[in-house]
Amino acid sequence: MSTAVVVEAPGEHRLEPHTPREPAAGEALVRVHAVGICGSDREVYQGNRPEGYVRYPLTPGHEWSGTVEAVGAGVPASLAGRKVVGEGFRNCQVCDRCHAGETTLCTAGYEETGFTQPGAMASTLTLPARLLHALPADADLTAAALLEPAACIAAAAIKANARPGERVAVVGTGTLGMFAVQFLKAGSPAELLVVGTRPDRADLSKRFGASDFRTRDQDLPDDFDVVIETAGSASAARTAASLLRRGGCLVLTGIPAPGAEGLDPTDLVVRQLEVHTVFGAPPDAWAHTVRVFGAGLLDPLPMVTHELPLDGFPQAIELVGSGDPKVGKVLLRP
DSSP states (O other), X not given: OOEEEEEEXXXXXXXXXXXXXXXXXXXXXXXXXXXXXXXXXXXXXXXXXXTTSOOSSBOOOOEEEEEEEEEOXXXXXGGTTOEEEEOOBXXXXXXXXXXXXXXXXXXXXXXXXXXXXXXXXXXXEEEEGGGEEEOOTTOOHHHHTTHHHHHHHHHHHHHHOOOTTOEEEEEOOSHHHHHHHHHHHTTOOSEEEEEESOGGGHXXXXXXXXXXXXXXXXXXXXXXXXXXXXXXXXXXXXHHHHTEEEEEEEEEOOOOOTTOOOOOHXXXXXXXXXXXXXXXXXXXXXXXXXXXXXXXOOOOGGGEEEEEOGGGHHHHHHXXXXXXXXXXXXXXXX
């Protein structure tokens, strides 16, 4: 029987029968292969998601991969049978930000798969076909389930615009941090430093291309050209800024707790730092991610440590918040 996870309200969930919704015009029906769990899903379950960024009851799941089973009117029939991943933001396509390609800044308001619209913690997902990105026929769908966080980091890498031969660094060693290492390594840096709080991530960082690994309590340099921060804390942001040379580029992707003290504006101005932020991934970042993945330059599988069936949802949420260094990426397999 097809099933779906439904979070009725914070702390309340159930597994219920799932009936696939036939695709309307412009839509596609996808058979879900795997769906990732991240801190945002934990926020949804615990009720910590900011107001306006979740709508209950809800089927979560914004990181996913699958295969197209059917398409609606107006969608090329050749899409059926293709392996795909999909953008989460349900942008309006007509506001000035959407026309500029900045779909994560859509002025029509926030709508996203797995938060305000039904997500992929179900046997199937029906969504606008324009959000889909087709994968190579031989793509590993388990690995592809991690391409949503990879796309967010691709957005950061595009903004960072690191040039070959520059000295680059990543602060944070979670899923986002490990993807940042891989994207930056693909740009042929002269040096690639990873800074984190977990010494156990040193080997994985170097496997992905880091030339050095240090913890925040060690002596750190202050002359890097580009730094991408992925840890999601105010202290990590400050550490990231401290690594930069005057005029360097900082890209922040983590989201600290509300009310966190931020960067020192005097320091930013005096050192003339270039600062960018990322929330979600626009279409160009998704397209870049799929190309890099297809070229074999992204290796998500080493980050996956647990795969559970849909009824393992509560266990998956606990694993994500456990702080256990043996827990990496957790996937549900509908």
